[in-house]
Amino acid sequence: MKRCISCGALLSEAPLLTIENMPAAAQNLPGPEDAEREHGITVRLCACTGCGLVQLDNEPVSYYRDVIRSGGWSTTMDRLRRSQYDAWIAMCGLEGGKILEAGCGQGEFLKILADYPVQAFGMEHKHDLVLKARAAGLTVSEDYPETEDQVFENGPFDGFTSFNFLEHQPDPCRYLRAIARNLVPGGYGLVTVPSFEYILGQNSFYELIPDHLSYFTEGTLSSLMDRCGFDVLKKERVNRDTISVIVRKRTMPDVSGLIARRESIAAEVLRLVDTVSGEGKKIAVWGASHQGFTLCAVTGLQGKVAYIIDSAPFKQGMIAPASHIPIISPEDARKDPADTIIIVAPGYTEEIAGIIRRTFPKGTSIRTLMTDHLDDLGRTE
Ligand SMILES: [Zn+2]
Structure with a gap:
């Protein structure tokens, strides 16, 4: 039996839902010459018997370390990020602080952050996206959190952001714990993921894609954060379909007494x-x-x-x-x-x-x- 990618407990024996002939990936599209060998796959949506996280039990797509944002620039997204940065930086007193976007793509959102009075840093795995971000004047390291104890370039950071990247991760704990390790004590995070509550509300089965392994609710996201050393300070639904949380790295208990x-x-x-x-x-x-x-x-x-x-x-x-x-x-x-x-x-x-x-x-x-x-x-x- 397969185990939960978030907490390690067993997944429910029977999948909640099986979809056949699902497109195997949403990136690296096949060309006409691939039509002979290219085919759909079967995905199974399962629930964890421990933490409750709904997830696909499939293998991750090969490019899960890369942040490929197809949307490009839009006024809606620009406005949303600015309102999130406004609230987060004010609430957590991050002015002047060092902030890392862990999975920044070509810097679509990092560029907006760079307009704020903070030191903006990015991390991206995909080489050509790193080059594009650097060409835009951003400070981006070519890296990915492969181990929990990894030391990031330019750290430690006062805060981090992660926009719709966590749901792609085959080991979301490793990703979050590695980030936590590279934050100052009490450092802050701003994290968004697609909302499973929204998918359920809309019954939009076409939102399920093999790229997204985790389907978070506010509850299962909070429980993951809790296991990875973060306290959730605020959670809300933004842009209808997205969960946004503000988290704080937990400090060690004071045993001086x-x-x-x-x-x-x-x-x-x-x-x-x-x-x-x-x-x-x-x-x-x-x-x-x-x-x-x-x-x-x-x-x-x-x-x-x-x-x-x-x-x-x-x-x-x-x-x-x-x-x-x-x-x-x-x-x-x-x-x-x-x-x-x-x-x-x-x-x-x-x-x-x-x-x-x-x-x-x-x-x-x-x-x-x-x-x-x-x-x-x-x-x-
Ligand atoms: Zn679990």
Whole structure:
């Protein structure tokens, strides 16, 4: 069974629709001499059982890396691009920024972008289109995102555009992730694709062509963006038949708080351990769970903590992973009592403190690890 080109889940077993004798491609037209061998193909429109993307399960056309725009210049398209650039550049604060059109053809839309106060760059795979774009004074690299970790010429970019190119891609994730990798953190994108909602609304089966592998709805496009490291900030239908989205490259979560907390807790625990052992007294941890193990290991408590107490018989007699501190029962701990016990058992602190107060020697100091500090629960009486 075939898998989804967007998410890798299985495609539905039966195609939604099969069309026979479909023109094999819309470019590189055959000449009269080809009539003998040229023939139509069968295409199958399938749906992904995972992300829901509707797609053809056919091989891509040979020229899917090239951006061949047959339309040429039209007032409608010129106006549409200008209104999109106006809104996008203002919304995302891209003035003065570096913008890449990933698949720019001969620069039909890049030329319009170059009228704006931004630095416009293009990428195009087809050699003669690159030459035409350069001849028009545009900065265009001859390239195509073949791998996710590809480094683009002239990058990193503050934003990218992609106009009706994503639906041609046999690996749309690779294309988008490669672009994301060449954007600054939080960089923006403006992406358009034909709308499958429009095709369904019109029942226009003649919009299906082998060049277009993906038939995106706003939902399946958003889910693809999400898997490729982008948050969708805005989605809308433009020019009746086109989905337009503004996306932002996701930033990595900020873990500086975790780092600071690890350091402050470690410092506080070590201070206590050093004070207690400096007085020639013993210190123990209660709780042979992952929190206690991690505290002992990453704080460097091996050799400083006498033992870890735990009520679970199957843990007793074992040693803590990484720190190798022995794990013993409460009974054994009472026979060889510690001056100070640090409870590291979130959710059970009160119960354990009660056991220590009732059954441990007078004067045992009880501490507990809270989220941000060591709490002093006093001494047993
Ligand atoms: Zn899928």
